[in-house]
Amino acid sequence: MIIKQRVHELSKAINVPSKELMELLAQYDMPVKNHMALLEEAELDLIFEYYTQKTAVEEIVFPQKKKEEKPQEPDVSVEEIVAESEEITGSTVRYVETRQSTADLDKIDANEKIEEELAPVESLNVVGGKQKIKKNRRGEKQDHNKKAMPEKTSKEKAKPEKLEIMIPDEISVGELAERLGKPAVEVIKKLMMLGIMAAVSQTVDYDTAALVAEDFGATVTREIIVTEEDKLFQDVEDAPEDLKPRSPVVVVMGHVDHGKTSLLDAIRDSNVTATEAGGITQHIGACRVRIHDQDITFLDTPGHEAFTAMRARGAQVTDIAVLVVAADDGIMPQTIEAINHAKAANVSIIVAINKIDKPTANPDRVMQELTEHGLVPEIWGGDTICVNTSAKNRTGIDDVLEMILLVAEMRELKANPDRMAKGTVIESRLDKGRGPVATVLVQNGTLKSGDIVVAGTAVGRVRVMVDDKGRRLKEAGPSVPVEITGLSETPEGGDVFYAVSDERKAREVVEARKQKIKTEAQNAVSRVTLDNLFDQIKEGEMKELRIILKADVQGSVEAMRQSLEKLSNDEVRVRVIHGGVGTVTESDVMLATASNAIIIGFNVRPTASTMESAKRQGADIRLYRVIYQAIEEMEAAMKGMLAPQYVENVLGHAQVRQTFKVSGVGTIAGCYVTDGKIVRNSEVRIVRDGIVIHEGKLNSLKRFKDDVKEVANSYECGLGFENFNDIKEQDVVECFVMEEVAR
Numbered sequence: 029m030i031i032k033q034r035v036h037e038l039s040k041a042i043n044v045p046s047k048e049l050m051e052l053l054a055q056y057d058m059p060v061k062n063h064m065a066l067l068e069e070a071e072l073d074l075i076f077e078y079y080t081q082k083t084a085v086e087e088i089v090f091p092q093k094k095k096e097e098k099p100q101e102p103d104v105s106v107e108e109i110v111a112e113s114e115e116i117t118g119s120t121v122r123y124v125e126t127r128q129s130t131a132d133l134d135k136i137d138a139n140e141k142i143e144e145e146l147a148p149v150e151s152l153n154v155v156g157g158k159q160k161i162k163k164n165r166r167g168e169k170q171d172h173n174k175k176a177m178p179e180k181t182s183k184e185k186a187k188p189e190k191l192e193i194m195i196p197d198e199i200s201v202g203e204l205a206e207r208l209g210k211p212a213v214e215v216i217k218k219l220m221m222l223g224i225m226a227a228v229s230q231t232v233d234y235d236t237a238a239l240v241a242e243d244f245g246a247t248v249t250r251e252i253i254v255t256e257e258d259k260l261f262q263d264v265e266d267a268p269e270d271l272k273p274r275s276p277v278v279v280v281m282g283h284v285d286h287g288k289t290s291l292l293d294a295i296r297d298s299n300v301t302a303t304e305a306g307g308i309t310q311h312i313g314a315c316r317v318r319i320h321d322q323d324i325t326f327l328d329t330p331g332h333e334a335f336t337a338m339r340a341r342g343a344q345v346t347d348i349a350v351l352v353v354a355a356d357d358g359i360m361p362q363t364i365e366a367i368n369h370a371k372a373a374n375v376s377i378i379v380a381i382n383k384i385d386k387p388t389a390n391p392d393r394v395m396q397e398l399t400e401h402g403l404v405p406e407i408w409g410g411d412t413i414c415v416n417t418s419a420k421n422r423t424g425i426d427d428v429l430e431m432i433l434l435v436a437e438m439r440e441l442k443a444n445p446d447r448m449a450k451g452t453v454i455e456s457r458l459d460k461g462r463g464p465v466a467t468v469l470v471q472n473g474t475l476k477s478g479d480i481v482v483a484g485t486a487v488g489r490v491r492v493m494v495d496d497k498g499r500r501l502k503e504a505g506p507s508v509p510v511e512i513t514g515l516s517e518t519p520e521g522g523d524v525f526y527a528v529s530d531e532r533k534a535r536e537v538v539e540a541r542k543q544k545i546k547t548e549a550q551n552a553v554s555r556v557t558l559d560n561l562f563d564q565i566k567e568g569e570m571k572e573l574r575i576i577l578k579a580d581v582q583g584s585v586e587a588m589r590q591s592l593e594k595l596s597n598d599e600v601r602v603r604v605i606h607g608g609v610g611t612v613t614e615s616d617v618m619l620a621t622a623s624n625a626i627i628i629g630f631n632v633r634p635t636a637s638t639m640e641s642a643k644r645q646g647a648d649i650r651l652y653r654v655i656y657q658a659i660e661e662m663e664a665a666m667k668g669m670l671a672p673q674y675v676e677n678v679l680g681h682a683q684v685r686q687t688f689k690v691s692g693v694g695t696i697a698g699c700y701v702t703d704g705k706i707v708r709n710s711e712v713r714i715v716r717d718g719i720v721i722h723e724g725k726l727n728s729l730k731r732f733k734d735d736v737k738e739v740a741n742s743y744e745c746g747l748g749f750e751n752f753n754d755i756k757e758q759d760v761v762e763c764f765v766m767e768e769v770a771r
């Protein structure tokens with residue numbers, strides 16, 4: 029028999045506060061009243077299992093009272109068995125195994141067999157080497173020495189039915205216990221034996237739940253929940269024998285003015301045959317080129333913004349990204365953004381080092397800079413293909429195309445053309461004469477003229493299908509971009525489309541989607557912010573905290589990256605997915621939305637349109653002037669200790685149009701208020717090209733020669749700054765006040 033322990037006794041023995049033990053038991057639905065409560069065996073097991081899983085501790089030994097031993101005569105075989113069993117179950121000390129627990133099913137089965145063998149023996153009473161004759165409930169004598177075969181009831185004859193349960197891909201511990209017909213504590217103990225600490229409300233995956241259920245002797249089958257959309261779209265995985273090679277889909281990315289459009293035009297022009305020369309090229313947002321009897325699809329998206337917007341909507345459309353870098357400029361801020369976007373989307377990157385015809389071109393410097401961002405060129409022993417090109421002179425174009433085909437061959441891109449079409453909407457618009465028009469990329473199956481198509485909340489029959497050369501098509505296979513008409517409304521870029529056979533069901537699905545969007549709009553999706561970060565970590569939603577980092581200089585970016593990533597702990601890993609020099613842009617907001625990341629700006633100020641975009645999309649932007657303040661606030665957010673603090677309220681902006689030097693006063697800035705208002709004695713920030721160059725107090729505010737309290741939007745004023753005279757034309761003055769706001 030196991031001696032019970034009080035909470036405070038156990039607390040001393042394992043050097044853990046009583047309060048912590050009580051909280052742990054409450055978490056696993058085993059609450060105790062106070063530190064004097066006696067703990068049952070199940071509660072002790074749970075505590076020991078939890079702390080031995082959490083950390084290795086020394087062997088724990090609890091002294092227990094010795095039981096009075098009854099006199100037993102020797103040389104009785106049954107007595108020996110009883111003594112052995114008592115030695116197992118009623119020892120004077122309790123030893124707790126402190127190593128990591130593993131689910132040793134063979135050991136568990138062996139223990140259960142021992143218990144089954146000992147159970148009937150323990151019920152015997154042996155005195156003086158003879159077995160007692162006990163009375164049964166009716167008062168009839170029973171002689172255990174006789175091998176009497178009692179009559180079996182029908183219940184005893186019938187074998188117990190094996191429990192059969194269905195388990196979905198994810199199931200809560202409580203629901204699993206309910207389906208198994210077992211107490212939640214038993215299920216939790218089984219999970220602990222597998223090295224998994226989970227409370228009643230937490231979910232486990234199918235494999236874990238199945239292992240626990242089989243441990244209880246249940247037969248498990250996977251529960252597949254089939255929705256109306258699943259029935260309609262029939263989006264099943266294709267058999268390997270049905271897959272056929274498809275052409276690659278490529279997106280061209282890079283910094284502005286590095287030649288993205290010129291390169292794409294050169295690729296198009298080099299692939300126009302004599303017969304097509306007089307034809308009109310349709311700008312449908314994508315084009316197909318042919319080289320060595322193989323096709324390549326290029327998405328003609330405006331930079332990586334649309335690319336990220338599509339990824340934000342869950343669409344993975346491209347296989348390869350061609351990164352255009354000017355040989356004379358090298359890696360620029362938008363180039364870094366493009367690299368990070370491509371990496372986040374897990375696409376292969378081919379670098380086109382463009383403008384090599386320029387006298388200042390330096391391809392080696394470009395390759396050196398690429399290595400600093402994790403792209404090591406092939407000629408230097410890496411796996412990134414780099415091609416020297418000149419869109420102006422049409423050199424290196426064929427090399428780029430051949431490299432694309434090589435990467436595509438290595439990736440073994442395949443699709444099944446013999447099924448209903450599935451793909452992604454690239455872009456859409458409302459045409460005056462034709463109604464809603466959408467450019468779609470077929471990714472699997474074949475889209476035919478007359479097919480019923482569902483794309484987001486749009487549904488309709490394909491009336492006309494046109495390719496990038498302006499030709500009408502009757503069908504389009506995998507990797508083919510086409511422009512279609514006939515939809516009920518314009519779908520959004522990134523929406524996945526399906527061709528279906530049942531128009532009535534398609535309209536029902538679309539109506540259900542519209543209703544769902546309305547409901548979701550009412551219960552707005554909570555994106556990760558510093559204010560809700562701790563709650564999300566506590567609920568198990570945050571495994572990785574992603575950060576987009578923008579600063580005034582590269583040194584600050586690296587310093588903050590290292591400091592922030594050091595904050596990672598057992599519950600959440602901090603990862604900077606993009607770091608760059610310059611102000612926060614709308615592209616950063618889009619990446620934050622797509623990746624559910626927090627934007628941190630150091631010594632930079634975003635534009636009003638960027639802030640508005642962030643507010644609209646629910647992205648959290650945090651701006652700092654001191655590195656340690658950013659680190660402390662992040663750490664506090666992760667620990668759930670964000671205290672009330674002062675936050676700034678931006679009152680308005682003014683642009684410096686002229687500067688005047690006044691003796692004895694300093695430099696006065698003649699300004700025009702562009703938005704909001706400028707208020708006397710407020711805090712001001714001087715911003716030059718998006719970088720903060722000074723922060724301090726507004727010393728004087730004049731309208732003509734008069735001192736005024738404030739100057740409103742669209743008026744001119746004269747501003748003087750405390751301890752700052754290095755003001756220049758075109759500088760932006762940001763006026764703000766600090767207000768206390770509770771978290």
